[in-house]
Amino acid sequence: MKTEDRFDLPQGTLDLLIMRVIAIGPIHGYAIAQRIQQMSREALQVQQGSLYPALHRLEYKKLLASNWQPSETGREAKFYELTAKGRAYLKKETENWERLTDVVGLILKGTLEGIS
């Protein structure tokens, strides 16, 4: 992938993406990074230096819970899942995001009567 295909995520968006991936089911950090890359069709690559501080912050805010389980390779990994608080937060933030993109889209694509 060429560098120019990548872009910086707006502030706070990474949290939303991480939580969306975790909402599918308990998952460890490495798989979260891979899932985001696949789901974005390779457009997003989450660096470890952004991923882990975000996971630890979300866990500290009790939006995520974690436990150690054997991974697909048999080695123990730290699996994250959403807490009830995390689910509510994800729902609210997803709605906010949709409203925001709708509004920004209206302005970027639209014309107003009286403005040519």
Add this chain to the structure above:
Amino acid sequence: MSWLQRLFARKRMEIDLDKELHFHFEAQVADKVRSGIPESEARRLTRLEFGGMEQIKEDCRERRGAAPVLVLSYPAWQSDFAGDPTVVGSTVYVETHPLTVVGIMPPGFFGDRIVERPPDLWTPLSNEPSINGVGTSLWPQGDEDTAWLYLLGRVRPQTSVPALQAKLSVILRQWMFAHVKFTAHGGAAKIPRQHVFFLPEGAASRHCSGKPARACEC
């Protein structure tokens, strides 16, 4: 939580953090190996992609709201805290910044050199900018040549100290030759006489009258 529980909780968190990042590292290496990259190369690439493992850990600790830590010197523990063992795990303020005491150094440890007023405490280098603010030495503004950090290390038991001294002396001289402040005003002629000396911990001042060991001319 008591200080002991806090200390154990912190230790547990450190072990988990290390284990978690290593799991990611190994999984990334394994994926590269599966795609046909030889293991040594896969490890090298993964290390590059990871960047500083310690920096990631420090960012994680910060996001968990963990207060930065410090270790007290034995004399400071005796004089400022009357030797109270419950100080471990408590918060002390260093220039208004809260730091958690995680330990006390043994008596007789004074850091890299014996100076008249030895340090009262040690804290990880990464805390320096938050304590010193804009005056930070870690990210100097303008003066790229700033050299202020003294290193203290352990050598492996089989290491030949004279050979290591010779090797580091060469590196020191190369570094000095590359900087005008050492070569100017006839300084270049003196550089070949510069040596690095390895001395037992705290013994540097006796040998070099307080100058850092690496820059002493003997």
